[in-house]
Amino acid sequence: MHTRDLHPTDLQLARLAVRDDAAFEALVNRHAAGVHRLAAAMVGPGAADDVVQDVFIAVHRGLKGFRGEAAFSTWLHRITLNACHKALRGKGHPTVPLSDTPGLAAPHDPVHAGEQADLRVRLAQALHSLPADQREAVSLRELSGLDYAEIAEVTGAELGTVKSRINRGRAALRAYLTKMEITP
Structure with missing residues (x-):
């Protein structure tokens, strides 16, 4: 990223992240908490971390095909919901009882x-x-x-x-x- 791009948009970061790990890390840092909140609400707190990991793996793989026709956040939320639905269908994401969530x-x-x-x-x-x-x-x-x-x-x-x-x-x-x- 250039020094003039102190606050790049998601679209700018997504385009850079195809070839720049720092840009991808910036996207992850910007959106990880929100993805985690949504995942925890959908699949429970015990499976949320695994879903977040799956989401950002899918994002990284899909960045080359992201054309920016929809907002990055819309694309990210769709990937998150897909990962949540996959986790709910499968047994690959163990859940932790809600009583075990930290205070x-x-x-x-x-x-x-x-x-x-x-x-x-x-x-x-x-x-x-x-x-x-x-x-x-x-x-x-x-x-x-x-x-x-x-x-x-x-x-x-x-x-x-x-x-x-x-x-x-x-x-x-x-x-x-x-x-x-x-x-x-």
Whole structure:
């Protein structure tokens, strides 16, 4: 990369990454956390790391064919969803019970850490209780921050279908959490 390209776009990095490991590393650093969040929501935290690895292997292999007709993030999300679906179909990605996920709270506050871990487990259970199409749409919206049109492009669904899936998914999550006595 040139010094004038201090903040290259994803498309610029993708084109450079075909032959430049530093550009590919920049793409990975820029998108790995988001890919991991989406994978964890779709396949569970225990399988997310393997899915992320599969995603970036597929991205690296596919960069030569990426023409930039769609946004890089759209292409990346589609690859992520494909890897998640593959992981859910196969047995190559062991899952870790949700109760084994690490806490977010500081270790010096074990009560708060325990409450946070419990809430995270319940939220993950609620998300996994949704049908796959709703979980996918809600995850892309709430975890990846995509707008409805981007979700439609990534999933290949009509815009109205995306809106419906998200609304039904949110309602189901609200009902599930209310049943578990968690105020959504």
